[in-house]
Amino acid sequence: MEEQKFVSLHRLSPGTHGIVRRLQGGKEFASRLVAMGLSIGSEFEILQNRGSGPVIVLVRDTRIALGRSEALKIVVEELERERRETE
Amino acid sequence: MSDAKQNSSKGSSATDLERHEQTIVVGLAGQPNVGKSTIFNLTTGLSQHVGNWPGKTVERKEGMLVHQDIKLRLVDLPGTYSLTANSEEERITRDFILHERPDVIVMIADASALERNLYLLAELLVLPVPVVLGLNMMDVAEAQGIHIEPHVLEAALGLPVITLVAARNQGVSELIAAAERLAREPAGFKPTRPKIAEPHREVLAQVRTLLGQYVPAPYREDWVALKLLEGDMEITEKARSWLPDADWSSVAALLKEHEDAVLDIASGRYEWIARMVRAAVIHPRLGQISVTDRLDRFAVHPFWGLLLLLAMFGLVFWLTFTVATPIQHWLDVYVIERLQGLLASGLTEAPSWLADLLVNGVLGGVGIVVTFVPILAVFFTALALLEDTGYLARAAYVMDRFMHFLGLHGKSFLPLFLGFGCNVPAIMGARVIGSQSGRLLTILLAPLVPCSARLLILALLTPVFFGNQALMVSWGLVSLNILVLAIVGITLNHTVFRGQHAAFIMEMPLYHLPNLRSIGHFVWNNIWSFLRKAGTIILLVSVVVWALSNFPGSDIEQSYLARFGQSLTPIGQLMGMDWRLIVALLSSFIAKENAIATLGILYGAGEEGRGLAETMAAVVSPATALSFLAVTMLFIPCAATVAVMYKETRSWRWTLFDVTLLLVIALTVGVIIYQAAHWLGIGVSGA
Numbered sequence: 001m002e003e004q005k006f007v008s009l010h011r012l013s014p015g016t017h018g019i020v021r022r023l024q025g026g027k028e029f030a031s032r033l034v035a036m037g038l039s040i041g042s043e044f045e046i047l048q049n050r051g052s053g054p055v056i057v058l059v060r061d062t063r064i065a066l067g068r069s070e071a072l073k074i075v076v077e078e079l080e081r082e083r084r085e086t087e
Numbered sequence: 088m089s090d091a092k093q094n095s096s097k098g099s100s101a102t103d104l105e106r107h108e109q110t111i112v113v114g115l116a117g118q119p120n121v122g123k124s125t126i127f128n129l130t131t132g133l134s135q136h137v138g139n140w141p142g143k144t145v146e147r148k149e150g151m152l153v154h155q156d157i158k159l160r161l162v163d164l165p166g167t168y169s170l171t172a173n174s175e176e177e178r179i180t181r182d183f184i185l186h187e188r189p190d191v192i193v194m195i196a197d198a199s200a201l202e203r204n205l206y207l208l209a210e211l212l213v214l215p216v217p218v219v220l221g222l223n224m225m226d227v228a229e230a231q232g233i234h235i236e237p238h239v240l241e242a243a244l245g246l247p248v249i250t251l252v253a254a255r256n257q258g259v260s261e262l263i264a265a266a267e268r269l270a271r272e273p274a275g276f277k278p279t280r281p282k283i284a285e286p287h288r289e290v291l292a293q294v295r296t297l298l299g300q301y302v303p304a305p306y307r308e309d310w311v312a313l314k315l316l317e318g319d320m321e322i323t324e325k326a327r328s329w330l331p332d333a334d335w336s337s338v339a340a341l342l343k344e345h346e347d348a349v350l351d352i353a354s355g356r357y358e359w360i361a362r363m364v365r366a367a368v369i370h371p372r373l374g375q376i377s378v379t380d381r382l383d384r385f386a387v388h389p390f391w392g393l394l395l396l397l398a399m400f401g402l403v404f405w406l407t408f409t410v411a412t413p414i415q416h417w418l419d420v421y422v423i424e425r426l427q428g429l430l431a432s433g434l435t436e437a438p439s440w441l442a443d444l445l446v447n448g449v450l451g452g453v454g455i456v457v458t459f460v461p462i463l464a465v466f467f468t469a470l471a472l473l474e475d476t477g478y479l480a481r482a483a484y485v486m487d488r489f490m491h492f493l494g495l496h497g498k499s500f501l502p503l504f505l506g507f508g509c510n511v512p513a514i515m516g517a518r519v520i521g522s523q524s525g526r527l528l529t530i531l532l533a534p535l536v537p538c539s540a541r542l543l544i545l546a547l548l549t550p551v552f553f554g555n556q557a558l559m560v561s562w563g564l565v566s567l568n569i570l571v572l573a574i575v576g577i578t579l580n581h582t583v584f585r586g587q588h589a590a591f592i593m594e595m596p597l598y599h600l601p602n603l604r605s606i607g608h609f610v611w612n613n614i615w616s617f618l619r620k621a622g623t624i625i626l627l628v629s630v631v632v633w634a635l636s637n638f639p640g641s642d643i644e645q646s647y648l649a650r651f652g653q654s655l656t657p658i659g660q661l662m663g664m665d666w667r668l669i670v671a672l673l674s675s676f677i678a679k680e681n682a683i684a685t686l687g688i689l690y691g692a693g694e695e696g697r698g699l700a701e702t703m704a705a706v707v708s709p710a711t712a713l714s715f716l717a718v719t720m721l722f723i724p725c726a727a728t729v730a731v732m733y734k735e736t737r738s739w740r741w742t743l744f745d746v747t748l749l750l751v752i753a754l755t756v757g758v759i760i761y762q763a764a765h766w767l768g769i770g771v772s773g774a
Contacts, residue, residue: 025590027318027349028173032592034353035169037203041354047380048387053488054497056387056595061200061231063379065484067496067591 005078010055010071012046012078019043020059022075029073037062038074110151110158111270114183114216117195118207119166120477120596122223125253126195127163128608130263137612140179142737146518146612154263162189170210171314172321175523184214185305190270193262195221198228198235198250199597201368202360208244209281209356213310217269217276220244221262223251227597232371240367245278254602279363283313284355287348290341291316297338301329316348379477379597386481387595396482400504403469407508407539411461418461423454443637444630452629455678456622459511459727462539463614466505466512471609473501475601479519480593487591493573494580496591499529503572506536510728514735515613522589528579530736531745534724535572537565540679541720547683551700552712560713564720571721571752617731624730625677632677644689648673662718662757663711663765672718678725710764714757721753 006021020042023030037060038044047063048056055071057064066074117123128135131150140147148163164183165176172178184192192211196204201222211218220240222228228235241248247265251258269276283291294312302308306325314322315338327335385391427446434442473479479501487497498520506513513533520526537545545564549557636648652659652670659669667689675682690702707715723746724732733742 023350027346028320029590031169031171031317031349031353032173032590034350035171035206036592036594037200037206039353039357040350042357047383050389053389054484054591056383056484060203061233062203063383063595063597065480065487065497065591065593065595067487067491070590070592 006075007078008072009046009057009066009074009076010049010068012049012076014046014049017043017045017079018076019079020074021077023073024075025070025073029070033074036064038064043079044076110160111191111267112187112189113159113161113266113270114164114180114189114192115161115195116164116180116192116207116211117166118168118197118204120594121166121195121197121204122251122253122602123166123195124163124608125602125605126221126223126251126259126262127161128604129253129256129259131161135608135612137616145175145179146616148612152263154260154267157267159263159267162187167207169207170214171317171319178321181214184211184216188305189216190273191266192216192218193221193266194218195223195251195253198222198225199231199233201228201233201235201364202357205360205363206353206356209359212278212280213313215305215307217246217273218278219247219249219262219266219269221249221251221258223253225250225258226252226255227599231377234369236367240364243279243363243367246276254600281356281359283316284351284358287316287345287351290345290348294338294341297334297341298326298330299334301331301334302326303329313352315342316345317352318342318346318349377597382598383481383595386478387484389485392481392485396485399473399478399482403466404508406469407462407465411465412539414461415458418458419454423450423457426450427454440637444633448630448633449626451633452626452677455629455727456618456625459509459617460614462509463512463617464610466508467610467613468606470501470505470512470516471606472601474519475599475606477596477598480595483593484595493528493532493576494584495525495528495532495576496589498591498593499525502529503533503536506533506538507542508539510534510536510538510724511617511731512613514728514731515617517735520589524584525589527736527741528576528584530732531579531741531748532572532576534728534732534745534749535568535575535721537568537720538679540725543680544682544719545716548712548716551704552707552709552716560716564716567717567756568720571756575748575752624733625726628726629677632674636674658754661761662714662754663708663761664715664757668707668711668715672715672722675719676723676726678727679719682719710761710769713764714761717760718753718757721749721756723749723753 009018012018020038020040023033023038023040034040038057042059044057044059046055047058048054052068054065054067057066115123115127127148127150130152132152134152135148135150138147138149139145145165150161150163152159152161162183164180167174167177167180170177170181172181183189194208194211196208208218208220222235222237222240225235235250237248237250247269249258249262249265251262253259282288291309291312294315295308298308298311302311311322311326315326326338330338386395427450430450431442431446434445470479473482482501483497485497486500490496490499493499499517501519502513502516504513505516510533513536514530517526517529517533520529542565545561549560553560632648634647635651636646638647640646648670649666652666652673655669656666659665664672667686670689671682671685674685686703690706703712723729729742729746732745733739736742
């Protein structure tokens with residue numbers, strides 16, 4: 001059940017909020033991301049994602065550009081939809 | 088340390104020496120884009136000394152300042168997000184703290200993104216050094232509705248917290264005063280240190296016990312244990328060498344069992360940060376659209392962003408040609424040539440070879456070095472402006488998708504583009520690329536970008552041989568260079584650099600007004616570093632080539648250079664070139680534009696009353712001309728570029744690899760072009 005809500009970060013469209021759940025791609029990659037603020041459990045917003053090319057996320061007041069193949073390795077839970085449903 | 092000696096020896100009296108004997112060493116740390124260099128420049132001013140970290144390609148900047156009669160030596164540490172050895176910068180910062188034992192660390196944080204910034208603090212606090220926290224960009228934070236109570240934060244962290252607006256020189260002297268105070272009384276430093284999360288506390292203790300007495304100073308068991316759990320490669324290697332095999336295998340087994348610890352440790356640090364800032368920071372979610380987001384709608388747009396990028400670089404080139412090129416010409420004609428004239432008339436008594444050596448060999452070399460300066464000044468100013476305003480990150484973002492084809496990412500675009508002006512700043516500019524392999528690949532590819540000197544050769548020679556079709560031929564040859572660059576990039580990426588995919592992760596800083604002082608320092612430091620590093624090599628090469636073209640006789644046609652060129656005629660014939668064209672190619676090694684001057688000497692000598700253009704058009708066939716131009720465009724880089732390439736890679740192996748690669752490519756393309764033309768029967772009749 002839980003797992004079904006988890007998607008890769010690159011699938012989210014601009015304006016959606018989410019929470020980082022898993023970081024794939026090795027320790028070095030993960031430790032670079034967490035040092036910039038994208039740690040497990042952090043909430044973020046997608047600022048730019050055009051369906052191809054890199055994406056921009058806003059996390060802990062920081063805008064981070066991620067290559068598409070990097071975004072692919074970040075497993076997240078989408079938040080906004082849930083909020084909208086409760087409204 | 089040598090600086091301290093140097094400065095104290097300048098003191099006039101013994102009391103001065105005594106008073107300055109104790110120099111406080113301050114390490115200036117911080118994440119990237121926090122205004123650290125602004126603070127460094129403000130406090131150290133002209134006392135700066137720029138070098139390299141021993142054995143590293145990263146710059147080391149130091150400066151002295153005096154605060155209330157106490158001397159402080161400020162060391163600007165590279166900007167790093169954390170202290171896990173992912174990059175050279177991170178290793179430098181922590182090695183500096185562990186091995187050079189500074190008296191105090193001043194950590195600068197961006198107040199508008201405080202939580203992320205404090206991650207570095209969480210790492211610094213587990214190292215044995217007192218820390219002062221400077222909160223910079225308080226004005227930016229306020230503008231975003233973020234309110235910070237420094238005293239509350241100070242109480243929570245248990246260390247001095249100073250608020251700053253470095254761009255307006257606010258709070259900087261208070262920061263230095265706090266650092267100096269803490270350095271003098273380090274015993275009172277009792278900060279709140281982050282603790283490892285509960286699930287891993289036990290394993291941390293176990294690893295620490297296993298490490299036991301094996302950890303040598305200055306390392307400490309608890310820090311080593313923490314880094315081992317974080318999977319730090321450098322520390323893992325070290326611990327493996329410190330421990331007996333049996334103990335190491337127990338440690339390795341424990342680490343394998345807790346492989347997930349790295350993420351928990353990071354989350355634990357952020358939980359600690361959240362506790363620290365809870366009472367001190369009011370951070371409303373305003374939901375307003377910031378200036379940065381508004382500008383980014385255009386700047387990172389796939390179409391408008393690309394257009395903006397082209398406009399920006401158009402502007403840089405326009406500036407180069409309207410500002411730098413005339414100054415370069417002026418320097419050449421009014422300074423260098425006049426000096427050469429003066430020197431020549433002063434040396435009429437001396438043997439002619441000596442006069443010629445000094446006038447043409449030495450001063451000619453100096454001239455080449457000096458005339459690089461205006462172009463470098465324009466390019467580095469543009470680079471600093473784009474970087475300082477925050478635009479550079481957007482340019483990298485826009486270009487990322489295209490650079491992936493070459494096995495590079497967005498950050499490599501800028502240095503390569505600078506190459507159109509001059510390959511030297513392109514190679515130096517590759518420093519902006521985070522990963523070692525990405526930087527190296529960018530440096531290796533940079534000489535394939537046709538620089539302005541080669542574009543000048545095209546502009547001068549294509550009309551001579553191709554008349555109306557000159558523009559088309561020029562575009563074709565420039566495109567050929569780009570095509571070869573792409574092919575070499577893709578090939579190297581799949582062979583030499585295979586599996587070294589550099590992750591594109593980059594902070595997009597907020598836009599802000601540039602700091603002119605920082606830009607001035609940046610431009611000066613880079614030009615000075617070029618003069619210092621490349622200058623001597625260029626001078627040396629210039630003198631050697633002068634000697635080769637002047638001995639044994641004074642006539643270039645009988646010189647060693649000409650003989651060497653003649654010995655290469657078998658290769659030249661494959662490309663349709665006679666020895667004169669080969670010598671012109673060889674002479675372009677000092678500086679690309681030399682090819683024109685050499686052609687002038689070799690073809691102008693015998694043919695009285697005819698200009699170089701007419702003579703060459705009559706003697707050289709279009710097929711030969713095309714192959715000559717293509718080879719010139721792709722040929723080994725000039726001496727300045729080679730010198731800088733070596734200085735930046737610190738490896739003759741890579742430098743020679745690239746030079747050889749370019750030589751082989753250039754000759755192959757030359758042969759193919761000429762033979763294809765010959766086979767098709769095009770343009771060979773003129774020969």
